[in-house]
Amino acid sequence: ALGDQHFVVNFKEKDGTNKIITSRPNMITNDASKAVPGCNLVIFCVPAFAHEGYFKAIAPYLEPNAVIVGLPSQPGFQFQCCDLLGIGGKTAAIVSFESLPWACRIGTFGRMVQVLGPKDTLACSIIMRGCRPLFPILPTIQYVIGKEPLLTEADNYLAINLLADANVHPPMMYGTWRDWDGQPLGEKPLFYQGLNDLCADLLDKVSTELCQVAQAIEQQYPEMDMKGVIHLFDWYKLNYKESIEDMSTLQMAMKTNS
Numbered sequence: 001a002l003g004d005q006h007f008v009v010n011f012k013e014k015d016g017t018n019k020i021i022t023s024r025p026n027m028i029t030n031d032a033s034k035a036v037p038g039c040n041l042v043i044f045c046v047p048a049f050a051h052e053g054y055f056k057a058i059a060p061y062l063e064p065n066a067v068i069v070g071l072p073s074q075p076g077f078q079f080q081c082c083d084l085l086g087i088g089g090k091t092a093a094i095v096s097f098e099s100l101p102w103a104c105r106i107g108t109f110g111r112m113v114q115v116l117g118p119k120d121t122l123a124c125s126i127i128m129r130g131c132r133p134l135f136p137i138l139p140t141i142q143y144v145i146g147k148e149p150l151l152t153e154a155d156n157y158l159a160i161n162l163l164a165d166a167n168v169h170p171p172m173m174y175g176t177w178r179d180w181d182g183q184p185l186g187e188k189p190l191f192y193q194g195l196n197d198l199c200a201d202l203l204d205k206v207s208t209e210l211c212q213v214a215q216a217i218e219q220q221y222p223e224m225d226m227k228g229v230i231h232l233f234d235w236y237k238l239n240y241k242e243s244i245e246d247m248s249t250l251q252m253a254m255k256t257n258s
Helices: 048-061 075-084 138-146 158-163 168-178 199-219 232-239 249-253
Strands: 009-013 018-023 040-043 068-071 092-095 100-107 111-116 119-129 149-154
Touching: 040 048, 040 138, 048 075, 068 138, 068 249, 075 092, 092 138, 092 232, 119 138, 119 158, 138 149, 158 199, 168 199, 199 232, 199 249, 232 249
Parallel strands: 009 111, 040 068, 068 092, 119 149
Antiparallel strands: 009 018, 092 119, 100 111
């Protein structure tokens, strides 16, 4: 799709201005044997359902002491890494991010994308597994992503897996489509901006339960610091404090997050 053109990123800054970034990938291929050898940093930015296929594809060519990044990882990313990456992956560090660093929209497939704005902060867990990386892991990923969001390291991977943001979509999808009669809609429904009362209530309950699970883990295993597991409403206030117009409730925070 790119042809001889450059890839264009229209990046919306927090002050409302737009920055146009043009670049061209060094390689575009579906052949892992060409892309993976020599790579010390591999970043997964595909949906979770595609992780397994990519893990299996890169496993034969992965070199020792590589750093594997899930951006985002979603629950289970670490376990798939350990299970599927083969001999080369046994010394790979696993970096699991809680969410995406920004919201994106496709302008022209394969040629242009719009970045609607970065989060303020983004947490990750790092499992070293005996890895001896050739570079400082978090500063290097920060350099790749840019100055925002500010990347931080969580206390452990369980905290990343239990963060409510990783469990947002199922309650929202259920609450949105529970009473759908199967007939076509007159217009495309909004997702976050169209959050209804039922979705908001389900999100609150799921998030509260996840926080309770984290507290129970820490009570039974005091060495596990689970303070990083916070309610979804608190997560929104932490990560989108500059872009939310109405902070009165979780529902309004999600609906007015621009």
